[in-house]
Structure formats: structure tokens, C-alpha cells
Amino acid sequence: MKFSEFHAGQVVEAGPYLVTEDEILAFARQYDPQWFHTDPQAAEKGRFGGLIASGWHTCAIGMRLLTDAALQGSESFASPGLAYVKWLHPVRPGDALTVRATVLEVRCAASKPTLGIVRWRWRMFNQSDVEVLDLEATSLFDLTRPAPNAPGGTDDANAAEAADAAKAPAQETRP
Secondary structure, three states: HHHHHHHOOOOOEEEEEEEOOOHHHHHHHHOOOOOOHHHHHHEEEEOOOOOOOOOHHHHHHHHHHHHHHOOOOOOEEEEEEEEEEEEEOOOOOOOOOEEEEEEEEEEEEOOOOOOEEEEEEEEOOOOOOOOOEEEEEEEEEEEEOOOOOOOOOOOHHHHHHHHHHHHOOOOOOOO
């Protein structure tokens, strides 16, 4: 979807996405190696009564679903972060996840009208309609040029721009 296609109140729905035990284990071993994500036998005896996915894995699934449904081919280029993230119920092997994203606000930055801003709430549910994730994200859109893979946009130009940025001296930023 292009920035111009987003509007407040709009709901974008995507999924289902089937979560497998192998995927839970692989993600957790790489990025969140806590025993309740990586050891099915120990997890059986734990507080959740079985293996559960990392919350970060759940967020990554939501990102994939919404990229496929709304952001692929758009002018989206970054996010300044999340207002909040809540993992409400565990995600388990065999869950089929669906995400519903409600657009809260669409605007151009006051100081830079070529910067589009979409603020939206992502809610993810399992096959029993139990909410497993709730977050509020902000997505930024570059309205100065066509999106990659769109008519008039080129991946080569984006690759050259990224290469130039990588050659620039690093600037340290601190909060």
C-alpha cells in the first residue's frame, strides 16, 4: 500500500500464519535462548505447561504479516519505535496467528511535508481469537521518490544510496 492509501480508522488484516515447534526452537536458540523457548521437556514442567514462542518472535511474525499485506512496495523506510508492546498470552506450536492493524493517525510531518507518518495499533490473535500481542507502532514513509520495485523506483538507486551511507563516517549518538 502507498502512503496515500492509509487513513485513520482503517483496519488491515493479515494471516493466518502457522507457528511450528521447529520455528520456535530455531528463533529462540538464535535470539532468546531461555529454557521455556528452547527446551520442550523442561517447558512441560514450567509455568506455561509447554513450549512457548519468544515475544520477539511473535513481533517478528506480525512484522512479516504486515509487510506482506501493507508495507511491501510502499514508501515505508523506517520506524522510530514502538509506544508500547504487550505479550498478553503465550504463542504455542500449532497456533495460527492473524494480525489486525488499526490505523490511528496518518499525517505528514509539520517540519518536513515529504515525511509521511502512520501510527497504528497491531493486535495479534490465535486461532481461538485469544489476543497474544498488542503494540503501537509508528511507520515513516519517504514521499520524495517512488518506492523500490514500484514503477519509476529502482533497487539499484537504493543500493547505491545505502552503499554511500555505509561509507560515511559513523556518528555516535547518545540519549
